[in-house]
Amino acid sequence: MKTIIEPFKIKTVEPIKFTTIEERERILQEAGYNPFLIRAEDVLIDLLTDSGTSAMSAKQWAGMMEGDESYAGARSFFRFEKIARELTGFKYIIPVHQGRAAEKILFTLVGGPGKYIPNNTHFDTTRANVEYSGATAVDLPIPIGKDPTAVADFKGNMDTDALVRFIKEKGEENIPLIMITVTNNAGGGQPVSMENIKQTKATASKYNIPLFLDACRFAENAFFIKKKEKGYQNKSIKEIAQEMFSYADGCTFSGKKDALVNMGGFLGLNNDDLAGKARNILVVTEGFPTYGGLAGRDLEAMAQGLEEVLDEHYLTYRIRSVEYFGEKLVQAGVPIVEPPGGHAIYLDAKRFTPHIPAHEFPGQSIVCELYRIGGIRSVEIGSVMFGKKDKETEKFVPASMELVRLAIPRRVYTQSHIDYVIECVIEVYKNRSQLRGYRIISEPPMLRHFTARFAPL
Numbered sequence: 063m064k065t066i067i068e069p070f071k072i073k074t075v076e077p078i079k080f081t082t083i084e085e086r087e088r089i090l091q092e093a094g095y096n097p098f099l100i101r102a103e104d105v106l107i108d109l110l111t112d113s114g115t116s117a118m119s120a121k122q123w124a125g126m127m128e129g130d131e132s133y134a135g136a137r138s139f140f141r142f143e144k145i146a147r148e149l150t151g152f153k154y155i156i157p158v159h160q161g162r163a164a165e166k167i168l169f170t171l172v173g174g175p176g177k178y179i180p181n182n183t184h185f186d187t188t189r190a191n192v193e194y195s196g197a198t199a200v201d202l203p204i205p206i207g208k209d210p211t212a213v214a215d216f217k218g219n220m221d222t223d224a225l226v227r228f229i230k231e232k233g234e235e236n237i238p239l240i241m242i243t244v245t246n247n248a249g250g251g252q253p254v255s256m257e258n259i260k261q262t263k264a265t266a267s268k269y270n271i272p273l274f275l276d277a278c279r280f281a282e283n284a285f286f287i288k289k290k291e292k293g294y295q296n297k298s299i300k301e302i303a304q305e306m307f308s309y310a311d312g313c314t315f316s317g318k319k320d321a322l323v324n325m326g327g328f329l330g331l332n333n334d335d336l337a338g339k340a341r342n343i344l345v346v347t348e349g350f351p352t353y354g355g356l357a358g359r360d361l362e363a364m365a366q367g368l369e370e371v372l373d374e375h376y377l378t379y380r381i382r383s384v385e386y387f388g389e390k391l392v393q394a395g396v397p398i399v400e401p402p403g404g405h406a407i408y409l410d411a412k413r414f415t416p417h418i419p420a421h422e423f424p425g426q427s428i429v430c431e432l433y434r435i436g437g438i439r440s441v442e443i444g445s446v447m448f449g450k451k452d453k454e455t456e457k458f459v460p461a462s463m464e465l466v467r468l469a470i471p472r473r474v475y476t477q478s479h480i481d482y483v484i485e486c487v488i489e490v491y492k493n494r495s496q497l498r499g500y501r502i503i504s505e506p507p508m509l510r511h512f513t514a515r516f517a518p519l
C-alpha cells in the first residue's frame with residue numbers, strides 16, 4: 063500500500079515562531095506552568111486542542127462571503143438547517159455559538175438537583191454544565207475503556223449493564239436523559255460501536271428515557287464503525303452517521319470539531335415542547351433562532367464543513383495521521399492509550415512517570431516538559447482536570463486516568479510537523495526520570511484546568 067497523503071494542497075500559509083529553551087522556561091514560569099495561559103504565538107506546534115483549530119477549505123472561505131447577515135430568516139441559516147437536518151434527522155436544529163452553549167440550554171431545561179445524567183464519559187464542559195444545573199454527571203464506560211493498556215476496538219462504549227443497574231438504583235424518573243459521547247473524548251478519544259448505540263437506545267426506550275448524542279466527532283466515529291464493525295464496510299460515512307443519529311432523540315454538537323469550523327455548534331431536538339423551551343432560552347442567551355450566537359457566514363462555513371467532513375479521503379488521512387503518530391511512539395516504547403482514537407494521542411502519564419504520584423500531577427509535568435524542550439503545547443487530562451477533594455473527608459480523589467492529550471488540529475499540520483513532535487515526545491520519555499511533580503498555587507471554583515497556576519515541586 064502506498065503512503066496515505068494529505069488529500070489537499072496548501073493555498074495559504076501561516077508562519078510559526080521559533081523560540082529558545084531559555085525563552086520557553088521564562089514563558090512557562092510566567093504562565094504559572096499552565097499551557098492555557100501561554101500566548102499562542104509563543105507555541106511552535108499547538109496540540110492543545112482540535113477544537114476550533116481546523117483549517118477551512120477554499121469553499122468554506124468562499125461561503126464566508128456568501129453569508130447572509132440578515133437578523134431573521136437568513137438564507138445561510140436555511141442552508142445550514144437543511145444540511146444538519148438531513149444528516150441528523152432531527153426536527154429542530156437550533157444554532158448556538160459552540161457546543162457548551164447547547165449543553166447549557168439542554169441542562170438548564172432537564173437538569174437540576176436530584177437528577178442524574180449517565181454518559182459513557184462526560185467531557186469537561188458537559189460535566190460542568192450538568193453540575194452547574196445541580197444535577198449529577200455519572201460516567202459509565204465499559205471497564206476496558208478505563209484501561210489504557212487494553213488494545214480493543216470501540217473502547218469508548220457505554221457499559222450497558224452498569225446503565226441498567228444505575229437506572230434501577232436511581233429511578234428512571236430521576237434520569238431526564240442518557241448521553242453517549244462520540245468519540246469518547248475524555249476517555250481517550252475512543253470510538254463507540256453502532257451496536258452499543260443501539261443497545262443503549264434499547265435500554266433507554268425500555269425505561270422511557272431519551273437518548274442524546276454528544277456528537278462532536280460523529281464523522282470520525284462513523285469512520286471507525288465503517289473500518290471495524292461488521293456490516294458497515296460498504297456503507298457510506300453519511301449513511302453510517304445517519305444511522306447513529308437515528309437512535310438518538312437529540313444531540314449537542316460543537317461545530318469546532320467535525321464541522322471543520324473555528325466557531326459554531328447546534329442543539330438537535332425532536333421533542334416539540336423541549337424545542338420550544340430551548341428556543342426561548344436561546345433568544346435570551348444566544349440570539350434569534352435563525353442565528354443563535356453566530357454570524358450568517360459562520361453558518362455557511364459550518365454547513366459546508368458538515369459536507370466536507372464526510373469525505374472518505376479526508377477521514378482516511380485524518381485517522382491515519384493519528385494512527386501513524388501513535389505507531390511511532392509505541393515502537394519507541396512510549397506508553398500511550400491504545401489503540402489511538404480519532405483526534406488525539408493520549409500519553410499514559412501513570413506509566414510514563416510512575417515516580418510522580420497523582421496528587422503531584424504527573425500529566426502536568428509531561429505537558430510542561432514537552433513545551434520546554436520542543437515548544438509543543440498539549441494538555442493534561444487527569445487529576446488537574448478531574449481530580450477532586452472529597453466533600454466530607456477533604457481527601458484528594460484522583461481522576462481514574464492520568465493522561466496527556468496531544469490533539470491534532472484538522473488539516474493544519476503536515477507529516478514532518480508530526481515527526482518533529484514524535485522526536486520531542488521520545489526525548490522527554492528518555493529523560494523521564496528527571497521529571498518532577500507540581501502543586502497548584504491558585505485555582506478557580508470550576509473547570510480549574512483552564513486558569514489554575516502551578517509551581518514545580
Ligand SMILES: *Cc1c(COP(=O)(O)O)cnc(C)c1O
Nearest residue numbers: 160161162185187247278316318
Ligand atoms: C468540545 C467538546 C464539547 C464542548 O464544545 P465547545 O464547542 O468547546 O463548547 C462537548 N463535548 C465534547 C465531547 C467535546 O469534545
